[in-house]
Amino acid sequence: MASMDLKSQIIGLVKLQELDSEIYALGNERATKPQEIKAIEAAFELRKRDLATLEKKSLDLQKQRKEKELELATNAEGVKKLSGQLFSLKTNKEFQIMQQQIADLKADGAVIEEKILIFFEESDKIKAQIDSENLKLKEEEKIFLQQKKAIESRSEEITDRLSQLDAQRKQIIPGMDAKRLQDYEKILHSRDGLAIVAVKDNSCGGCHMLVPPQVINLIRMYEHIITCEVCNRILYIKE
Numbered sequence: 001m002a003s004m005d006l007k008s009q010i011i012g013l014v015k016l017q018e019l020d021s022e023i024y025a026l027g028n029e030r031a032t033k034p035q036e037i038k039a040i041e042a043a044f045e046l047r048k049r050d051l052a053t054l055e056k057k058s059l060d061l062q063k064q065r066k067e068k069e070l071e072l073a074t075n076a077e078g079v080k081k082l083s084g085q086l087f088s089l090k091t092n093k094e095f096q097i098m099q100q101q102i103a104d105l106k107a108d109g110a111v112i113e114e115k116i117l118i119f120f121e122e123s124d125k126i127k128a129q130i131d132s133e134n135l136k137l138k139e140e141e142k143i144f145l146q147q148k149k150a151i152e153s154r155s156e157e158i159t160d161r162l163s164q165l166d167a168q169r170k171q172i173i174p175g176m177d178a179k180r181l182q183d184y185e186k187i188l189h190s191r192d193g194l195a196i197v198a199v200k201d202n203s204c205g206g207c208h209m210l211v212p213p214q215v216i217n218l219i220r221m222y223e224h225i226i227t228c229e230v231c232n233r234i235l236y237i238k239e
């Protein structure tokens with residue numbers, strides 16, 4: 001009778017192990033989800049920063065252009081002022097000097113105008129870049145949100161499945177011997193969620209080390225719980 005009892009306990013543990021293997025795998029999978037979300041969020045944030053850099057560059061160009069426009073206005077005023085004074089001068093020499101000053105100022109003005117044009121051209125290029133980045137980013141945001149949603153719904157799916165598995169576990173546990181269950185769970189936690197393994201081709205299904213024939217005989221007798229000498233997992237024979 002005692003041996004029959006152990007056999008039924010082992011059958012119970014094998015059933016538990018099926019549930020626990022899934023529970024472990026799902027738990028591990030769910031644990032990676034927050035990190036996955038963080039990774040795609042960080043990648044998307046980085047892309048947004050690229051756009052912000054372009055926008056900053058565009059503002060800088062506008063600022064630089066406005067400074068040049070002010071400079072140009074000051075330059076034009078200078079030309080106007082000197083031109084007004086030109087005919088009140090008394091000597092030819094003074095006249096020539098001032099004419100030269102006006103010509104120099106006008107030359108400076110031309111250089112400033114040239115720079116303003118370049119700023120305009122650069123601004124146009126950057127604005128076009130910003131527009132195309134904006135479009136791309138909108139697409140990327142859609143993909144990012146879809147990916148995030150997929151990860152979140154997988155997480156929820158896992159949570160639902162885990163509560164189903166937990167309910168199934170609770171149905172098996174009352175039929176189990178408390179001490180055996182405790183031993184099983186101890187091995188389960190120390191051996192990565194795998195506590196009871198079938199002997200296959202004379203080796204342990206957990207660590208694959210050879211199980212000697214006399215140990216296999218002991219397992220078949222169902223008098224004691226037999227564990228693998230190497231990995232300490234409970235061994236059983238599939239019938």
Ligand SMILES: [Zn+2]
Nearest residue numbers: 204207228231
């Ligand atoms: Zn083993």
